[in-house]
Amino acid sequence: xxxxxxxxxxxxxxxxxxxxxxxxxxxxxxxxxxxxxxxxxxxxxxxxxxxxxxxxxxxxxxxxxxxxxxxxxxxxxxxxxxxxxxxxxxxxxxxxxxxxxxxxxxxxxxxxxxxxxxxxxxxxxxxxxxxxxxxxxxxxxxxxxxxxxxxxxxxxxxxxxxxxxxxxxxxxxxxxxxxxxxxxxxxxxxxxxxxxxxxxxxxxxxxxxxxxxxxxxxxxxxxxxxxxxxxxxxxxxxxxxxxxxxxxxxxxxxxxxxxxx
Amino acid sequence: xxxxxxxxxxxxxxxxxxxxxxxxxxxxxxxxxxxxxxxxxxxxxxxxxxxxxxxxxxxxxxxxxxxxxxxxxxxxxxxxxxxxxxxxxxxxxxxxxxxxxxxxxxxxxxxxxxxxxxxxxxxxxxxxxxxxxxxxxxxxxxxxxxxxxxxxxxxxxxxxxxxxxxxxxxxxxxxxxxxxxxxxxxxxxxxxxxxxxxxxxxxxxxxxxxxxxxxxxxxxxxxxxxxxxxxxxxxxxxxxxxxxxxxxxxxxxxxxxxxxxxxxxxxxxxxxxxxxxxxxxxxxxxxxxxxxxxxxxxxxxxxxxxxxxxxxxxxxxxxxxxxxxxxxxxxxxxxxxxxxxxxxxxxxxxxxxxxxxxxxxxxxxxxxxxxx
Numbered sequence: 001x002x003x004x005x006x007x008x009x010x011x012x013x014x015x016x017x018x019x020x021x022x023x024x025x026x027x028x029x030x031x032x033x034x035x036x037x038x039x040x041x042x043x044x045x046x047x048x049x050x051x052x053x054x055x056x057x058x059x060x061x062x063x064x065x066x067x068x069x070x071x072x073x074x075x076x077x078x079x080x081x082x083x084x085x086x087x088x089x090x091x092x093x094x095x096x097x098x099x100x101x102x103x104x105x106x107x108x109x110x111x112x113x114x115x116x117x118x119x120x121x122x123x124x125x126x127x128x129x130x131x132x133x134x135x136x137x138x139x140x141x142x143x144x145x146x147x148x149x150x151x152x153x154x155x156x157x158x159x160x161x162x163x164x165x166x167x168x169x170x171x172x173x174x175x176x177x178x179x180x181x182x183x184x185x186x187x188x189x190x191x192x193x194x195x196x197x198x199x200x201x202x203x204x205x206x207x208x209x210x211x212x213x214x215x216x217x218x219x220x221x222x223x224x225x226x227x228x229x230x231x232x233x234x235x236x237x238x239x240x241x242x243x244x245x246x247x248x249x250x251x252x253x254x255x256x257x258x259x260x261x
Numbered sequence: 262x263x264x265x266x267x268x269x270x271x272x273x274x275x276x277x278x279x280x281x282x283x284x285x286x287x288x289x290x291x292x293x294x295x296x297x298x299x300x301x302x303x304x305x306x307x308x309x310x311x312x313x314x315x316x317x318x319x320x321x322x323x324x325x326x327x328x329x330x331x332x333x334x335x336x337x338x339x340x341x342x343x344x345x346x347x348x349x350x351x352x353x354x355x356x357x358x359x360x361x362x363x364x365x366x367x368x369x370x371x372x373x374x375x376x377x378x379x380x381x382x383x384x385x386x387x388x389x390x391x392x393x394x395x396x397x398x399x400x401x402x403x404x405x406x407x408x409x410x411x412x413x414x415x416x417x418x419x420x421x422x423x424x425x426x427x428x429x430x431x432x433x434x435x436x437x438x439x440x441x442x443x444x445x446x447x448x449x450x451x452x453x454x455x456x457x458x459x460x461x462x463x464x465x466x467x468x469x470x471x472x473x474x475x476x477x478x479x480x481x482x483x484x485x486x487x488x489x490x491x492x493x494x495x496x497x498x499x500x501x502x503x504x505x506x507x508x509x510x511x512x513x514x515x516x517x518x519x520x521x522x523x524x525x526x527x528x529x530x531x532x533x534x535x536x537x538x539x540x541x542x543x544x545x546x547x548x549x550x551x552x553x554x555x556x557x558x559x560x561x562x563x564x565x566x567x568x569x570x571x572x573x574x575x576x577x578x579x580x581x582x583x584x585x586x587x588x589x590x591x592x593x594x595x596x597x598x599x600x601x602x603x604x605x606x607x608x609x610x611x612x613x614x615x616x617x618x619x620x621x622x623x624x625x626x627x628x629x630x631x632x633x
Contacts, residue, residue, distance in 0.1 A: 026576040027577035
């Protein structure tokens, strides 16, 4: 049986995509990635040294057979993001890009208009586009129409750790979109990851919840287990909720004990 | 009997302090620096001796080493001052950690609990106490904590003092002496090629900071895994009649170090940009904005300097000390953000390693062998 995450023709046994920033140091990052089981790691193109000498983040990750997913963090317009994606393609030899275009500095919420515009351009240029987007079913549909390889709606704002704020929207997105749905941003702890997977997400992208934990390696392991639990629960199918109790043992026809007098 | 000579590559505070200690044991020391003595990370640093406040998740192994070095600082500063007559600006100011944004309070508390769980001495402060200690803090600052043993030294004065100490102790110092190549035979270094000249050597110490990982003539599997992490910093000039800040102060984004002469050092960005030393608008903006959030009074202060430096960073942010896979080559590098703090203990342990052949227990976790 193969239960794999497939994006743009590439398959992965892990459903966790993990970020590479904000860890206390490189070794903790590498150990956390290993503990999380993640096979896809995002790197911020504008924050790494593209010269890529032998100790650079990208070379350390490539040595470990991890798939690099460059992101366009720090971009505010489609032009900016397209330029950054092209830099990434040249430097890292990958046509994958996590498209991130921020529309507001304080909330770091995505700019849907710029995002759809950039997605169309990048798809034409041959990129596999994974857009970080709002949890808006309409915006997600437009990104699918633009030819994206997956959609990555947010659970809550980046780094906020508030979990999933709009499960209703997430359920609608899931019911309408057959492309991979990766919940990106907002995860605070393992149960948030479980919940996302229980609601049918194909994967989760997270960073802060692990990197800024007091014990990133242990939290990475917790996320892995939380996601696996949620995914298996989704596959198994939860029971419907009821208003009243239904005892798990039969309540009628019970054996009665003879009373002595 | 001819005594052996130690050749040191790198004249930052590590190379200088080790050279001084060796020369005090009557060992002949020759030191090369590719530019001016002590103008790398030693000059760019802020001089915080913050063993407590800077403790980070995943780095528990580092805590005993930095704490021990911290306890050595008062005597080290006094000894250096006595020997050279130079004041290194060691000041027992203590360090505050504050959150200018209400939204950062959770992070502040997480950090405090993390330090407390390691029995590190930090003290939670309410708004009133905090404002009594630092009256110019932004009114938005509500909580903070205090470390009473994290102090500071003027790192540039330290460079000058160690430079003077080395001269006085008879260390042969060569500035603008570029080690261009290293000749190795049977796992031993035989010669260093310095500015085109071949120099026969007995023992070599590599203390070249961020450049340690890219010295010509050493193979990749011999080089210590050290790379540069860029930091941009700036200095403001406080009015000494009414200084805006008395303690070293951290926010989740920047640190501020008030010097005795009124300079206020603000640092630092953390950037993986190779040896690009460009100052950027974004870097300076970040430092100023985050400082202003905590201390709005900086608006009136002259901006007197801005600069960038390169932390010598290893994969686990811990130093790389002692033996290498080359018999007569040892390492004192990879100090990351703790180079000034580590100086006294680094000098003591590496001096003992080079002169006695044994690496003291406190330094044992930090050999390059851990990366194999």
